[in-house]
Amino acid sequence: MMRDCWFFLKLFKPYSMWLVTGIILSLITSLASITLLSLSGWFITASAMAGLLSIDGNALAFNFMLPAAQIRALAITRTLGRYSERLVTHEATFRVLAEIRGWFFKQLIPLVPGRLALMRSGDLLSRMTADIDALDALYLRLVAPIFVAILGVTAVTIVLATYAPIISITNGLILLVAAVCVPWLFNRLGNEGAERITVLMANYKIRQVDTLQGFADLVANQAYGRFSAFLQQFSDRMIHTQRQNNRLMGISSALTFLLSQISFTVALVLAGLLYTENQLMGSEVALLVFCVLASFELVTPLPQALQMLAKTQKSALRIRQVAELKPTIIEPQQKVLLSQPYDIQLRDVCFRYSDQQDWVLKNINLQIPLGTKLAIVGASGSGKTTLLHLIMHYFDPEIGQVALAGYSLSQYGSEPLMTCFGVLSQRSQLFATTIKENLLMAKPDATATELEAAIKAAGLEKYISNLPEGLNTWVGESGVKVSGGEARRIALARLYLKDAPILILDEPTEGLDSETERDVFKALSVFAIHKTIIMVTHRKAGLSLVDKVYRMEQGVLSDYQK
């Protein structure tokens, strides 16, 4: 169960100096706090006794300057200690978290696009932000308090033992119960409720989304009242489960509190008995009682720490799940260098997404010499897009081989391989940056003339000249809204700039109006004159661009008459 957390603790390693420093500062602060109260109790009692002994009201035999100074020093140590401890522990934690974010993104790179195609980006985002944020508890609330509790309790027990072993033992035992048994017991008792709440929340969410997505049907059928009453009941059930968990927590903290009170009362009685037997001095009685009273500060964070553990662990698991996915393709040990001519050859290719699923592609054979222009038509779900993905090496075929320039795709590194392909699909990915930056992604060192040519080829001139900031206009989430047609034209300009020898067109004009569609095909027919075109479509328009048309039907490729 701790495995998920261990995994991340290993990532903390480069920062171990920070982490150790944080724990030491934290320990110093806690001990200063305990000592402050104990010493104050001791000092006052000692003063009282010294004051009583001196009849003339002048107890000079007692050196009060030193303890008074110590008390002030401890007060300052506690304050500075707490401040610097927090700075150090949090700085350390957030440094680690920043690194984990980068690490997470790095793990994703080989998973794209084959493996991650099935995950929603919102879900990935929450793993990369909220779940990684939740890992802060790992050190701040779990590791650090546990170390401080162990070391602090040991120190207190040793100090107490030098005065009165019996009090040291009773306090040690009660602390042990409060620090280990109570949290352990209530963690076990609370486990079921915590799990139930997770399940309830997930189910509530599904019901709520269902209700909202079918909202119009519910209203029109007078059923919304029934559905929302049901959700309200569901909410009550969630709240009731939380109520039970909360009660358990309440009992746990009441119990911890009671233990601390029992411990100091026992210490008080024992110290009193030792005092009457002259085994302790009067001032030491106060010191011991106050020390016992303050020592519980060390263990109070622990029950909460264990509660956090479950949540932290779940986040850790969610991050690990993604990071440990196996990429669909493995980079070869020895990479073959790409060379002309970029002929593609598919031999007896069979493919399915997993052993349990049906074959998506069945025995595909296809020769695509450089400059070939072909289209594949067929119903959605027939395997057209999968074929494109195999050609771009998102996946390896289960049987057969896809080859480029005479070598199997699996012999090339994925980065150089990607330079061969230009892609235009129904989803034109624009990034939240300027139009210029978006274009430059295709060719970072493009000159102004090249940019201009690309814009012209894509028919973007008018659009851009109408924007007040021209090429420097921000697009994407925080920028100007770009229509689907304009986005496709920007993608087309990128395709032009990249100037790759093989063009992969996946429903390139899906969702466009007929004018834009015509423009896109016109631009392609000029620009792609010497390039390979592999187009997938279910529209008749655009077939003039190609020389040969195939039909895909349930994973089987056959010739098709135009």
Add this chain to the structure above:
Amino acid sequence: MHLTESDNQTYFDKNKAREKICAVWLKAQAKTAKKWLYLAVSAGVINGLMVIIQSAILAYLLQAIIIEKLSITVIMPYLWGLAVIFVVRSLCVYAYPVWGFEVGAQVRSSVRQQLFAQFLKQGPSEIKNHQSGSLATVTLEQVDALEHYFSRYLPQQMLVAILPISIILVVMPVNWVVGVIFLITGPLVVLFMALVGMGAASASRNQFLAMSRMSGYFLDRLQGLSTLKLFGLAETELSNINTMANGFREKTMAVLRIAFLSSAILEFFSAIAVALVAVYVGLGLLGQIHFGPAEHISLHEALFVLLMAPEFFMPLRQLAINYHDRAAALGASDAILVILEKEPAGQLTSIDNLKSNVHHLIEFIHVSKKYDQRTVLTDIDLSIEQGEKVALVGESGAGKTTLINLLLGFEQPTTGCVLLNGELLTQTKSAQQMAWVGQGAYIFHGSIKDNIALAEPDASAERIYAAAVAAGVTEFSEHLSEGLETQVGERGYGLSGGQVQRIALARAFLKKAEIIVLDEPTANLDDTNKALLLDVIDKLFKHQTLIIATHDPLVINTMSRHIVVSQGSIS
């Protein structure tokens, strides 16, 4: 990244005003659970008062044991007293969070109810503009994020007002110098914390901005990761991600540094107060100080005031710990208020100034509809009679869907009005009298039977079966092992578009409504299926008023009346 500092400033100012609105709203919500709030606070107050008594007993016991050397048997009653206090305090420690929880629970329940009612008030057209997932997040996670504000922060805020004052009242008669020390350090703490807090507010907005930018940036890059890879830029992007993540860390630390500073101030004053009290009473006991009541101080009094010093600052320290609960609730209430504040577009026009003596089944009088600046319908006059078969024809974007939404009461016209049986049409009235099958009829999580009986959950099995047969649902459901009991919807059996249409038609048929409204019933169907469906429609709704929005010539031909919608007008 591309936002300048002055952009930030305007963002902050807007944010500040917004925060105030949210804070007022939050306070108002607590009214629904006043009883529990007061109960929780009284548990806290009793606990606080018990601490005072307990400290007095403990201080006395130490004096009795150390100075007066009394035996255990003599002090036994005091030990019993302590035991009683322990029990009472334990109960308070338990009751305080338990009762506090109820405050949050009631508020959450009531806010959910408000949200559900608000969805209905806004109507389906408005709800469709939002992502269901993010609305669901508001009703679940954001509402839950209010809990700790009500269960922890609010009661603690009241304790801060009560407990320190009680302690001063008790300490004053015992030792006025110590009382004055408390009186001076207490307000100083609050003052300094407020000063630091002002800096914290702006830093925390800075951090909030950094966080939302970071999320936005990550989402952008995650969505575009395959494109980045295609351009060979994935590795380059890694360094941007690291820069972004480290920027976020710096902003977060800037906030925390201030937060820590403010708790350090609290810590400092509380430590200084303990030290001052200890040194003052200690030297007084030694006879080294003659100021105030120092000379006549007893060990009992001295220890008592010493024990009171940390307790004096305890409620404030706890409040500081709970402060982030407030920030979380403010953030959540912003998201909730965005929904609750929204007024439904278009208002119901008063019927007084309308002369409608002629009773048509449905009547549109001078109806116009605008969305912001865009006019969708202009001055529509239209009446439909009982039993008519009407085809609403027009290009997509001509205003057909808006017309239907007005007819169903999902939206209200900007000007003019829609009458049903001579009365002003509302969402409720139209739901009672019309059955509607939209373009994408929704199938809910549940059985096919549940889905057919949506409008009439208590309908008999025979009637549901009859509707299923009539709409052709049984043609495919018979091949399923569980027939009409088969689970469909999310995680259920996947239905084809045609099958969904038929379930929706059965739903409409079972409802026995007078008016049937169908929106593009033949979209996504091939010719054979179209003919079958039209046959079913004809059979099912022979006697009802039928209104079909379509641009399918096959459908148009079967209807007796054609209304052509084009560019917001009809002909």
